[in-house]
């Protein structure tokens with residue numbers, strides 16, 4: 001399969017690198033990373049290890065591919081979609097956090113698949129990617145149901161040894177993940193604590209409230225996600241990732257823009273379309289955006 005990875009930073013470089021031995025992979029990245037991969041190949045270290053040689057370029061438009069993986073941060077999704085609109089791609093799959101698929105689908109003719117990724121990746125230096133945890137990629141039709149295209153992509157991933165599952169209930173999975181991220185990411189980023197600190201105190205109640213509000217908005221969107229299921233999903237992730245610093249806490253610590261708009265901000269926006277108020281998500285989003293503005297990031 002010809003696979004274009006649009007936005008090869010941490011996650012995109014890892015997934016593209018793991019696919020490269022079996023597929024024709026092109027990383028769309030920024031220099032010096034793109035130049036280093038082009039000239040000397042890519043070292044994958046950590047929980048996976050390999051030396052691979054995908055193509056790498058800073059050119060964003062004019063590519064032909066069977067599949068485009070979108071792995072830019074959520075706030076770069078619209079720009080990525082505009083560049084992909086000038087490529088000839090058979091399908092698009094987002095592996096991003098937050099609700100980004102709608103942005104892609106509204107700007108692209110190619111079919112857009114939904115995906116989630118729990119692999120951990122860290123760009124150590126140009127041309128060197130660390131796999132910090134072997135997770136799983138789950139993908140499927142954006143609106144749910146069986147999808148032959150998703151099956152082909154899932155098989156292509158598994159052929160390269162990736163842990164990939166094709167699911168027919170992506171709407172529920174996306175909203176459950178959104179509920180987990182709305183609770184854990186925002187609260188840990190604002191209080192500067194590891195995920196495990198959310199077990200059983202005031203902060204955990206705040207995270208639960210954000211997750212329950214998200215589940216309520218999911219139901220307004222006709223996605224079946226009971227409050228209890230969202231809260232239990234959040235508790236499970238807190239327990240399993242107790243020692244982790246969430247991606248949003250890492251962004252705040254590094255003074256980088258966060259993905260709040262596609263997480264808590266998306267919950268607020270979609271709730272408003274239904275005339276519904278989500279005060280906890282609204283407060284969390286306002287605080288994070290205020291921090292970003294203060295840090296000159298938006």
Ligand SMILES: NC(=O)c1ccc[n+]([C@@H]2O[C@H](COP(=O)([O-])OP(=O)(O)OC[C@H]3O[C@@H](n4cnc5c(N)ncnc54)[C@H](O)[C@@H]3O)[C@@H](O)[C@H]2O)c1
Pocket residue numbers: 006007008009010011012028029030058060071072073074076079080083095096097098117118119120121122123247259
């Ligand atoms: N890193 C992880 O372990 C991980 C795990 C699961 C999900 N995610 C999600 O995956 C997404 C990407 O995360 P990440 O950690 O890889 O972020 P990242 O910042 O490391 O990578 C994004 C890359 O996209 C590049 N980019 C943006 N616009 C571009 C353009 N027009 N042309 C070329 N390159 C462009 C940036 O330069 C950057 O290198 C996020 O939504 C994140 O939440 C990450």
Ligand SMILES: CC(C)(CO)[C@@H](O)C(=O)[O-]
Pocket residue numbers: 097180181184185195237241244245246247248
């Ligand atoms: C699951 C998660 C909250 C674990 O830290 C992760 O999605 C993150 O950090 O964004």
